[in-house]
Amino acid sequence: MTTRESRATKQRKPAKPPELGTLFDLLADRGSPTTVHLSRPFDICPDGGVTFGIDRLARLVREAAGWLAAAGTRPGDRVAVVKANHWDVVLLACAAARMGAVPALISDDLPATALQTLLKRLEPALLITDSRTVEAVRDAGTEPAVFAPRTLTLDRKAVGTLGLDDVRGHEPPPVLRRHPDDTLVVHHTSGTTGVPKLVEHTTRTIIHRLAHFECQRTPIVASRRDDTVAVADPFVHGRAVPWTTSVFHLAPRKVVILADTDPAAVARTLTAHPPTTVEASPATYVRWQGLAAGPGNPFRAVRLYISTFDSVHPPTVRGYLGASRRQHPVWLQGWGQTETGPLTFRLLTRKALAATGRRHPTTRNLGRPVPGRTKLRVVDPETFRPVGRGRPGIILARTKARCTGYVGEEDRWSRKALGPWWNTGDIGFLTRSGSLVLLDREVDAVPGTSCVELEDVIEDRLPAVLECTVLGAPGRTLLPVVVTADGWLDADAWRAAVRDLPLLAEPIVRGWAEIPRTGTGKVRRLELRAQLLPDAATFGTGHWT
Template sequence: MSNQSSQPSPVAPLAARERLMTEPDLGAGNFLDHAIAVNPHRAVPFAYSHHTDHRGAVVLRGHSLLDLAVLRDRYAAWYHANGVRPGEPVAVVIGEGLEPLLHFLALTALGAVPALVNDAMRHDVMVRYLNHVGVVGVVADDTTRLAAAYRQDPQRRPRFLALAAEVQAFDADASGGLPEVYPYRHAADDVVALIHSSGTTGTPKSTMLAHRQFWDGKQPRMVRFPAEPYDRLMSLMPHTHAGGLSYFLTATLLGLPTVVMADWRRSVVEPVMEAFRPTMVASFPRTFVELATGELPVKGAAKVHSWFNTGDSAHYGHIRRLVRLGERPAGLIRPWLLPSEKAEQPALPGSQFVDGLGSSEMGMALFGQVTTPESVRDDRCVGMPLEVVRRAAVLDADGEEVPDGVVGLLAVDTPSRTPGYWNNARLTSSFELAGYWLTGDVARRDTEGRFYHLDRTVDVIDTTSGPVYSLPIEEVLLADCADLVRDCSVVGVPGAVGGGQLPIAVVQLQAEAEDVRAEDVLEAANKALAGAGLAALAAVRIARTVEEFPLGPTGKVLKRELRTRFATLFTGQ
């Protein structure tokens, strides 16, 4: 492990961060250069990669802003030598960690458009996605299966399929160098990245991120994101999601020491936590589920004061265990997701969990709810919208606002929203209604302006008694049946003819409950659901293998696959 304690802090001075907030040309395509320009600690390592040595010890390698620029320029010279020009999409199919972010920096410095692809995506789906995007080239850890697929359809083959190792080994000095105008000067609406959806609800969509749009709304982080000399961020956000780019952009501009994780599994994460000693951990729920299960990671989380979740909101059953860990230092700045408030609080045991509801399309987490050990449980609350949101509403199908307390379509009007979907104007327009962007969620708002996230629109269960929402049911199973249920997913499947859909739960059991029968879980679940005033489950199925609890490339449960698997459960067909 590198000696971090002897290094001066790489965090940019407050005056430099305030300057970044008002810089008119700053955006997602040039944030590294702006960080170098204002941060006097530009030569101090802040971005850490990790690996395990031959003895099993964690090794952390730090990179400064200047180090990142050198690597970026070398990679950019390779892309330029291979004919990549401004506006051209290039696929980056590289495993998680710092490496794919270097390719993002290189391609945006040329004005090209990196299409960041999760390397766990099924190859047939990946080829269809790349063909839709129209990439001019692909850089991947392994090109074998992609090359084989393109041999079946050579007319669609991109100009180059190259190994990431080839780019790493490139001798930039022997090449033709970089363009005369470099780095590229982006216009505000230039597309700087393509982010595919998780695929949990169908074929991945290609969300565009624009230079200025992806910076809009993040300016307050320059003064509100915790960045004391002792602060350290562990980022488990995938680079193929806007969340991964968002945290990397934030950390780079702040100069915040950050380890960019190459694996989200607890077996890898916990040893790195113990070596890096983060004060903040940012992740999708997938890692939080593992960290909250079984014996808690007390040593690795000893200094954690904040857990940040973005994407689908996490569940209270897991959150309440995590906030027991760590410590909140005196004067901790209230979370950056919330309106500007600095509570001069004393040092407190435990941590805070900041649950942000966001997506690549929203550009960032636009709602935020904070849970601490002292918080009162408030299932599915995602709080109030951020300042960047001009309007947030719950709409009916005609675009009219529904009264508070009534469930409808969650919609936002914000400059942080995506320009749309690449090569698909019709799909883009389908998410626009009455001047709002539809997030794809169903929600309700209470009389105090707090929003409650109930389901994805495609996952609502249409029973003969009315719609049933899967997320509140999952909340109860995970919090009130925690002695039995480790994780779960609730879906609707067809009932008998004329019987509408019926809700069922597919559950993973706690280790100490491995011998429990599905009937016992169903009885316990329906008792808890009745107490919460929620619909009863028609059945429970226990997932005892990985295959029985299918996850997408980003670790989200594939509900569409569960619906198909259990489609005939009650029809007898």
Template sequence: MKGSTAYKSIQKRGLHIGLLPEMAAAVNGGTPITLDHDLDVLPEVGRRLTVAEYAGHVDDLAGRLWAAGVRPDEHVVLYKTANADHWMLAAAVSRIGAIVVNLSPALDPATVGVLLQRVGKPTLLTDGVKFDVLAELPLSDLTQRVITSAGDRPGTVSLAELAGSPRVKPVVRPIDAAAVITHTSGTTGIPKLVVHTARTQGIRLVPQWRLLSLMRKKETVAIHVPFVHSRMVAAMSLALLKEYPVLLMRETAPADVAEQFIKHRPAFIEALPNSFMEWEGLADDPRAPFGSVKVFSSTFDAIHPGTMSTLLKASYRRGALFFQIYGQSEVGPAVGRAYFRNSAHKANGRCVGWAMPNGAARIRVVSRDGKTPSETNPGRIEVAWDGLAKTYFGEQDRYDSNRQGEWWGTGDVGYRTKFGCLHMLDREIDMIPGVRSSLEVEDVVLSKLAELSELVLVQGPNSEAIPVICTVDDKPLDRDRWRAAVTAFPQLADPVQIPQAELPRTATLKVQRVALARRFEQKAGDHA
């Protein structure tokens, strides 16, 4: 089987992640998968395996889950320590016809409890560390059974003890039935559970298949995104079907990342915007950890032009580009744009791109006040295509309220230029009176002050625009340099500096702006 044949099969029958490893092995079983950490569920496997071996392990784990009592159509909540085995276990759950519910290990116990209750007595697949974290929850009431992938605990079913269980025949769910459930970032409260089907997952591969075609050789693809995210499904699927060697990464420390890039020399890196920001300093490393990179790719959140420029200049590859995708869990990839070495630093960071070709999403901007959306009067951004998520699990009314016919409201505001470029200015909930775009202010100021590692604009208790800043190594801010950098933004209040570690973040490292704003409301209340 060729990768293109497998891809066409997915477009017809949908993307079933339980079948994907076996399908990729049929394309090229010898393609290597390298990890920067050990698999918790299979520690003896090591950090280098082939796609064929990977597929065999998924089949093995599927047999163990069946022996543990998991059956088709059941929900299996996967909440465990961050590890590449999460995706392997999710594929195993899917392979026996069950529905995997991916929960981030960053979620707190109370939130996990709410989501377990929402799903309705699912199987919980966890590990000893996370089981202990949930010690205060009544798991016997919230779950049907608890299975541990590592670190066994009393009263649980151990996958390790089920080694050698008979293999079982794959169970393929209907193309429009729930296949994988992920959750939203939870920037405004309890995350929503987003339901993906085999059809919607397959459709989302369409616009991205072409992007990977920019790589003519079978060079290494480095993937550094949360293992629980819907983005991981697309990233792994595309890389494996294209027969690219995969470097699957968990570690985030720049020193660790540099060692991996130097050793494996990836040509394509997919990572979070905040991860790329954290790695910017590696551009000065004389070993050139980014020297081999042809394509940098990112989604999830806006990324600052200065970061893209720094990374591109650190690549030695001719025609290196940074491809930014704008989308969200409910939508998938909506629009995209390529940035290049000699122009990225001059780019307008609010221009997130154009609709992608080959049957991708359609975009429109709808007026909020009856007037035509424009730069000074942004409208609501909406998306329509067959790749939209099917529903919010247990919250159909909430889903329906956000969808008008075929159009989905992203919650973002912006406008389109006469050339069709979509400019995203802010989340509607984050808009601040007197500020055209918080994200634009952040782009401009960050480009002027290299000592800033993060800048987030939030609304204060009196509707003022408060800049919350973090500096490299948490060094004190030079107030004179700050004042010089923000002369174009007189509406800003005095900056508030906090340690980088205190920024509230989501599982995809987005700053929780609402939570940050509430801190100032609470302080104002305490002083009232």
């Protein structure tokens, strides 16, 4: 092999990312130049300001490991983290992993009953939380001590719990690396169809296979050294750990953490640190559309937008691509699940979104499987035999990054794990070229149509509609629920927009806050159905939710 070939081989095979527990130690040793800017101070370090270098982050993780040890945590223990959304939940996960414990990151936006169910399944040795969550649990008639022998309250010490002053100043325990196939971290699914599942990932699945893939300097989509990377994900969800590992491994100039998605707070932070790449959930992008269209547009320098977690509709993508002053900005649309990581991706451009209002797949075409990483198969939902290209069916996925189980729901996991294949619970079809077109979740599917398509078209044709959700039930006309900024919708404009669509009932118009949502901003469809279509059946079975 020549010297040039040897160098090329090394470039194609980047070093594996460090272990989660010692991520920031290794980055500090490398002299990483990345600076982190926060939209508000960390909840675990409220007096620490909003600017952090890698050295400070490494020290904070080590200090937090000392807190956990002082609170009685031991290797192998599960540590539940339930607190207000901020990236410090990932730092706590690093601290737990550093000492050989298993962090379980849970949204504080869950209903109290769902939170109770998850904590009972988890049986953590330590619960890290805040006073708001403690009060919510107590209002639901349960004491935190029911779920964990020890509770650490980060902001305001509550009766019967530890406070940060009780555990500060303790030396961190030695680093303990567990086997790569042992559970590293527990995340939960979004919970759009009921109580979320607790998903177990190992170092091999979420670091070696998911994060390592993103550590490659892939043109266009990978973070560059001169990038300012802004992120507004819900940091308890499965994207946060591989995102943190890969982005910091690539060492961009700045990382901007948006802990709150309130447009005013976001505008202040992004004006001070204009991003070149942005990652957020589709619902968050919808909330920020006014910023993109406003005179202070903070997205002028963005070369790459990334969306995860849910379907994104054409007007949203079109608006942000138009907000960039770059010549060729792109939108990376990823589709996957907490259980699998990304399964497909597609780069959307201004040209791809040029046509408006038509009934054709735009953002519903989710692109191709990740080359060399994932495979897809579409099968008949009754026989599970493969169907031909262009025919709809249940989408099965195959990836070595698949989770290893559901905590407390082994039977449920087994129903979805079909040998090496994973039942996504989604309905779609493969095109002749191998792209995947998403139709609906199986539980939400309506024979002969696609609710996701109708939602796409309605939002595309009616700029006043921020979000549309179409609900179907046997024997009932399809019910559209639309969100507008002021809770009002022009009736004539509505009739013109839906004239060529399947028969729809009169729309129910709501404000953003009136719609039940998950921590990622997704609509809780089952809860919305229960409100608007009580006792109505679904066409789908829901067997694979």
